[in-house]
Amino acid sequence: MIDKEYILLFITGVSAVFSVAGCTLERNFEAEKQESAVIIQSQGSRADVPYVATPPQVVDAMLKLAEVNSKDVVYDLGSGDGRIPITAVQKYNARSAVGIEINPQLVQESLAKAQKAGVSDRVDFLEQNLFETDLKPATVVTLYLLPDVNFKLRPKLLKELKPGTRIVSHSFDMGDWQAKRVIRVNATTLYLWVVPEIIKTR
Structure with a gap:
């Protein structure tokens, strides 16, 4: 016959194990939620896109x-050392250009280069996450990001950019959004899209 004290101790022990396991699962779930939030917040940051000139x-x-x-x-989204915005104004006479870059060191380097090139009155560089940038003033957007970042950025581009705005991507497309033109420069593929008057939704 099993002693009543033994049964009581057994039930108490099992309850304690499940209680500890429950706390551990809860802590793990909270940690996963926080980690996911950090990943979402950092999407499109230069930390997720290695800088390649x-x-x-x-x-x-x-x-x-x-x-x-x-x-x-x-x-220019992910503007690195600033060469695209500076060239756009200096060589192609763009009215103005803005580089969006998450790395503060590259932002400072770009500002110094714009000053040296004599175009700092028409070129600016902002230390920002590109997903938090207001793109409405742009008539041309250039990208050298990664495929998944391009794809996640697409709804923002279509929502904020005016019809007729041109988008050019270095190396990577935007999923099933068919480019208007695709060209090759040496071993590099470039894609051009034009924001349409009517955005088709599924």
């Missing part, structure tokens, strides 16, 4: 593909 001939090809002219406001 765009060669000058590709910079030229991107701006030519977008047909940048004196009426344009160019936004």
